[in-house]
Amino acid sequence: KIYHDGTRLWVLADDGIGYLTSKNKIVTVSSLRFNESMSDMIRDFEGNYWYTSYRKGLLLLEQSKFQDVTMKYGIDSAIVNCVTSYNGNLFIGTDEGLYVVDSKDKLVPAINNELVSILSGISIRDLYVDSEDNLWIATYKIYGVIRVERNWQYTCFNRSDASLISNSVNCIAEISPGCMAVGTENGLSIINVGNSVRSLSRNDGLDNPDIISLYVTEDGDLYAGSNGAGIYRIDSNYNVLNMALDDSQKMSVVSSMVKGSSGLWIGTDSGLYYQEGTIRQITTVDTTNGI
Numbered sequence: 112k113i114y115h116d117g118t119r120l121w122v123l124a125d126d127g128i129g130y131l132t133s134k135n136k137i138v139t140v141s142s143l144r145f146n147e148s149m150s151d152m153i154r155d156f157e158g159n160y161w162y163t164s165y166r167k168g169l170l171l172l173e174q175s176k177f178q179d180v181t182m183k184y185g186i187d188s189a190i191v192n193c194v195t196s197y198n199g200n201l202f203i204g205t206d207e208g209l210y211v212v213d214s215k216d217k218l219v220p221a222i223n224n225e226l227v228s229i230l231s232g233i234s235i236r237d238l239y240v241d242s243e244d245n246l247w248i249a250t251y252k253i254y255g256v257i258r259v260e261r262n263w264q265y266t267c268f269n270r271s272d273a274s275l276i277s278n279s280v281n282c283i284a285e286i287s288p289g290c291m292a293v294g295t296e297n298g299l300s301i302i303n304v305g306n307s308v309r310s311l312s313r314n315d316g317l318d319n320p321d322i323i324s325l326y327v328t329e330d331g332d333l334y335a336g337s338n339g340a341g342i343y344r345i346d347s348n349y350n351v352l353n354m355a356l357d358d359s360q361k362m363s364v365v366s367s368m369v370k371g372s373s374g375l376w377i378g379t380d381s382g383l384y385y386q387e388g389t390i391r392q393i394t395t396v397d398t399t400n401g402i
Contacts, residue, residue, distance in 0.1 A: 112150065116154040123152060123162070127139055127140070145164060145167040145170065147164065147166060150164060150165045159173045186203070186210050189205040192237070193238045195240060197246045199213070208230045208235065209233075211224065224263075226257075233252065235249065237281065239291075255278045268300075276295055277297035279297070280293055281295060281296065281321075281324075283325070284327050285327065286331065290303050292327070294322030294335060295321075297321075311349060311351060315349070317335070317351060319338065322337055322338075323365070324336035326370075334368055342368075354390070362384065371387075
C-alpha cells in the first residue's frame with residue numbers, strides 16, 4: 112500500500128515500511144518490533160503513526176524528542192564512535208568512514224568533498240576541536256591523525272610523514288595551544304608546536320601501550336587510559352607514572368574520562384569511578400556491560 116500523510120509518501124510492503132525522500136530515494140524504517148506483512152497505516156491528530164500487519168497485529172510509533180539521525184540522513188548502518196560540531200557542520204565518525212551534515216541540514220556527498228571521499232571505509236575513532244579552531248580526526252590505519260582547518264585544508268600526521276608511533280589512533284586531546292596528545296594502539300605521541308612529534312611507548316613505562324582515552328588536568332598533566340592496565344599519568348617532563356589505587360579497586364580497561372564539577376569521572380570495564388583527591392568507586396551504577 113502507498114500512503115501520503117500530507118508531508119511524506121509512505122510505502123508498506125510484505126517485508127517492511129519505507130518512505131520516499133525528496134530525491135526519490137526509499138528510506139527503510141528499521142528497529143521496529145515487527146516489519147512484515149504491513150497492510151495499512153494512518154497518522155493521528157497528535158502526529159503519531161499506526162500500522163497494521165495481517166500477521167503481527169497493530170504497531171504504534173509515537174512522537175519523540177529523540178531523532179534517529181542515521182535514518183534521517185540515509186547513513187549506512189554502522190558503529191558510530193564519535194560526533195562533534197565544527198564550522199557549522201555536524202561531523203559523524205563511524206567504523207565505515209566520516210559523514211558530514213552541512214549547515215543546510217544536508218548530507219555532504221563524498222563526490223563533493225575530498226576528505227569524506229578519502230576516509231570512506233576508514234574507521235574514525237575520535238573527533239576533537241582544539242582551542243585554535245582546528246578539527247582533529249583520529250583514524251584507525253593509513254592516515255593516523257588528520258588536522259582540518261576551517262577552509263577544509265588538512266594535514267595528515269602518520270608514521271611515514273610525521274613519525275607518529277602508530278597509524279591506529281584511538282583518541283586525541285589538547286595539552287596546550289598547538290600541542291596535541293594522540294593515543295594509539297602502540298603508545299602515545301605528542302604533536303608539538305611546529306609539528307615535531309615526541310612518542311612514549313612500552314620502553315618509557317607504558318606497560319600496556321594501547322591507549323584508548325585521554326584527559327588533561329588543569330595542571331597540564333596528561334592522564335592516559337589504557338586497554339587493560341588502568342591509567343597512566345604523564346607529567347610535563349614526559350615521566351610516566353601509574354595512578355595509585357586502593358587494594359580493593361581494579362581498573363583495567365579505561366574507556367572514558369570526563370571532568371566533573373569538582374573531580375574526574377572515570378569509566379572502566381569494572382564500573383564507574385570518581386577522583387576527588389582520592390579515588391572511589393560508584394557502586395550504585397549497574398556495571399554489567401562496563402562504562
